Amino acid sequence: MIGVRGLSVTFQSKGREVRAVEDVSLSVAKGESFGLVGESGSGKSTILRAICGLAPVTAGEIEIGGAPVPTPRGKGFAERVQMVFQDPYASLHPRHTIDRTLSEPLAIHAVGDTDQRVMQALADVGLPTSFRFRYPHQLSGGQRQRVAIARALMLQPQVLLLDEPTSALDASVQAETLNLLSRLRDERGLTFLMVSHDLAVIDHMCDRVLVMQHGRAVEEMSRADLAAARMKTDYARSLFEASADRMLG
Template identity: 70%
Template sequence: MGEVMLSVESLGVTFTRGGDTVRAVRGVSFDVARGESFGIVGESGSGKSTVLRAICGLAPTSAGRIALGGQTLATPRPATFYRQVQMVFQDPYASLHPRHTVDKVLSEPLAIHGFSDREARIEQALADVGLGPSFRFRYPHQLSGGQRQRVAVARALILEPQILLLDEPTSALDASIQAEVLNLLDRLRAERGLTYLMVSHDLAVVAHMCERLIVMQHGLAVEELTRAALAAHRAETDYTRALLAASAGYTPATA
């Protein structure tokens, strides 16, 4: 494994709801190398998305350490963190402001972080995700689901981060559009040397995108697998075997 870009050690996230304490993440550890695509798979409620939220500082860390490039992250996260790490959410309709044009969506992060060459950056960001200049002044309701998610990817990439956190980035899309967006993300990672941490309930999606993955259940990491082990169906736990069976149309990915 090359240089470690992101390190999560014995992470715990605990929520209090009413009088109940919910241990959403319990002692989860993993490292992601620079340029790697790493996956977290699990059912709804397994804690997988909470791990991403904890990395972003959006969920309360009750135990453990999160480090970026060997440096432990401070809480709250400094502005420089968001230049390096950006997140793409599950539902592109909910994550884009309905009354903001694509131009405004893309110019906002540039303004916040003080970029001057906004015009050129916006045009380049749209081109990078396969959308022409005609999309600049459209509103989210004038776009298809796949186009909206492309805009969300463009917004995440416009600050030139090194790491993308992908939270079920295609689960709200039709199967044919899913493949388009996944292939786009694959291409962008190869071109830019990006590091991905991807969360999904769908083992087939993660097998397509990631070299290594952990499987989460009830807040715990129950198994770590390589893509090759997954392709050979070498799962050690019944839970992972059940996830494999549930991935409809799952075909072993080439290692």
């Protein structure tokens, strides 16, 4: 469902060249959940942004469903691929009601039956329909992230790109949100590409994981390898040890 081959992303920052991603390849099957893990600055979030067209691809190829992604991405891409960002407060317009936030993608893509779809979307993420006419500041962090997830699902995409979707949340709310994402993936047959700095989150959510360091792919592991601490590189092992006390099991 997701194919990335030889991806490189280079930025110009303060007069110098920054190689954010260098020659990274990965493949995610339909219905699979694939994790990208690494410290801040490892390039993992840049890969998601490159797939969405939010970061400049300087080399390599990106495919969704076996077809190259168009530039610019356009409506067809948005109907297949959506992204959930790290900070739900920053990603929701503060002066738009939840109803408007969820209705907007439907209006842009000329999808009808708005009322029913909005109410169903709220129900799907475990929020009461009374939340329709509230504003983001009237919701908790976990509730805001549920709205962000609902918005991403309004067009019934096949792929969700998840950029640290729970790192801004409290631990108990984090677990609830991860369980919600797992349920939605099972119910809808979604394909996930998920970024985290925390191997405990990846262990809970993903079938396979690619460890990133300084913009490069260091090591790919299965969930079984991760659970058994079968790392081949020192860097992956150091990440595992840092996350071991937070493992969700």
